[in-house]
Amino acid sequence: MMFNIHQTPEDSRRYADWKAFLLRRGASIPTINDFLAYGSLSTLERLRSLLAELEPENVGPIRLAIASLRAKKTAKAGSKAKGGRRGPALACSIPKADLPLPWKGTIRKLRMRLENKMAGGIDFDNELKAMPKSSLDDAEYILRAIAKSSMNRGKEPSLTVQGIVYWIDDAEARGCGPRGLSCQIGILNRFLLHHEGTASELAKILGKLRRDYIKRGDLTDKRKDSVALADFDDLGEVWLRAKALLEEAQKAPHGTFRRYKLHLEAAAIALSVVVPLRIGDLHRIEIGTHLKRDASGWQLSIKTQKTGGYYHRDKLWPKLTQFLDALIIEDAPGRDFWIGYRGRVGTPVFSRDGGATGLSGDWISDIWFEHFGVGAHFVRTLWHENVFDADDEREWIALSLCGQRSDKTAKEYRRKATERRRQIKGRGAMSRRRCRLQNVDIGL
Structure with missing residues (x-):
């Protein structure tokens, strides 16, 4: 193996030691286990730069070995804090563990029901459909945000009209638009039906509120539509x-x-x-x-x-x-x-x-x-x-x-595509008209 002028005698010794180690193990193609057995994190980091130049085909496993050792080092070091939560303080929500027990209980039951369904079990609740995992995760976060908004005002977290008004006020102050809020209100509404039952008065109020936000959202452009028009619209x-x-x-x-x-x-x-x-x-x-x-x-x-x-x-x-x-x-x-x-x-x-x-x-x-x-x-x-x-x-x-099975969503895609085609045709007609007028103006 030829070394270039940038490599030192120490590099030569390190590389020779590595090759001798592989020979003793009878390994012709090194794996992550070979690298983990060879040396410490610092040793592997030095070896990696050598192998990247001399044996680039063998540096994949050493990257994984280095990642594994770094993770173990971080976990072993642990937190030096004397208590409290790691990382930055939560600004818009409370930790999951601090949610009111009844809310956590409903979330837990819904997750268990979903796991049973995904495992092929029988779902005996014919009145309400099980919430998908993504919606459950969203619902849990919304509950954490509702609790935070109430606590910021010195109130106990509660699923009441006033508690939800606090949350919506805070969300709008952060720049959350009507489309986003209509989705979140819809998810919260589904949770409430499971939590309080289908006769929930608050769920009925939220249903009306969601429809109001949908109407408001229809008057504004979707972010993804405005980005598409401004930046790109082609796969x-x-x-x-x-x-x-x-x-x-x-x-x-x-x-x-x-x-x-x-x-x-x-x-x-x-x-x-x-x-x-x-x-x-x-x-x-x-x-x-x-x-x-x-x-x-x-x-x-x-x-x-x-x-x-x-x-x-x-x-x-x-x-x-x-x-x-x-x-x-x-x-x-x-x-x-x-x-x-x-x-x-x-x-x-x-x-x-x-x-x-x-x-x-x-x-x-x-x-x-x-x-x-x-x-x-x-x-x-x-x-x-x-x-x-x-x-x-x-x-x-x-x-x-897209794996699309919802008729409602499919109709919305068709509507948007039809509207876009009309816009393109309209712009094309206007462009041709401008060209004709320009040709007349210059005497062509």
């Missing part, structure tokens, strides 16, 4: 951004966290385009469980959370293969895809630590906000609009790709 532009990130990742130094971060972001955007599911489903996708690879490419099959329907794609678009393969290859011993794939079976596709932990739906949304200024849900709108523009008889393509 191809989204795909090109994903490709640019992939190219940037491939130029980054091997074995670095930045390189893998760029690969993750590229794959998250690309998968959102090819598989435009809700982020609550995208982040749950597991390799080998939902997302499977064979010699011809990748396929996907997953039960969606919101509708409970099965989403199945026999063969995903071949151009997506390089994005997903890269997530496996980057961390695979010897950059061998199939060795890496077998090691990732049953783990989340989006993970920074080789599948030990998965990244959340919020992470996917953050990536979209960083690169496009809107959440990942926007790609679903783009699919509906692009397919509609191409052929209004083929709208089933977008509905199928």
